[in-house]
Amino acid sequence: MVTTPAPTWWEQQHALLCELAQDGSEAWADAGPPFSDALLQLLTEVEDAFAQTGTDTPAWEDPHLSAGGELRDSREEEYSRCLDPGKYRIFWTRAEAWTRVLTARGWADVDVDDGAGIVWAVKPYVDRYRTTVLRPRRPGAQPLVLARTSPDEATGSGDLTGPDALIMGLVVGVGEPPVPVSTTPDCGCDACDSGSRDLLEELDCLILSIVDGSFEAVLAPGWSSHRTSFCAGGGSGDEDAHLDVTVTAQPWAEGWTPRPLCPAIDPDDSAPPARRERGSL
Known part of the structure; x- marks a missing residue:
């Protein structure tokens, strides 16, 4: 019996965008165009590389999903605990897959640091250890920083309540000095786990957006925002009165057309912190 592999997230999204483009409805005019062949090929290469880098970091399903496809509520005991902290190493091996592809294409040079030598525009709220810096060769393109949030040899913490709890996460930064734009997972407890997919x-969406040239981050006193072709978000930020940083990505490859950005979040509409997915009404 031959099992058909499940479609990747980008295959599903590309199919939806193609369907919306054919439909022509104005209600979905901001959904964005279908993915280009070049973008699909890039993601396929990352998936192929991940088949090698991720051999020891298997995927997992949403633990709240029953065999019948129904979602259950999180249990009280699932909060502030992680029964399998090592599973989050999958972020490291996915980042390694991206690194292999981007350097193999000749788009970037790579440096690896222990984390202490990286000066950030705004200090991330988690400790950083092994840090990979990808510097694109194309003028104007922004560097990509991938920082691990625990030592390579760590086993991780099952109890996440203490200040010294370790999660095998990843901080993504962009620019030089880098601006931290994401820490994944944002929690790490079993209650918030929705599966590796x-x-x-x-x-993937974040790294792709930086490489594609469809990313913007803005930091100002009390305000931070970012937007890609997939979503836009904004909310309260560092109160430093001297903070004034805007990072705008450019494509890493010559002749590459970036995807259109989502509309920016208006600071006046940002309480509570806002997030808008591409195509939401």
């Missing part, structure tokens, strides 16, 4: 899609 959602988490890897979030990481």
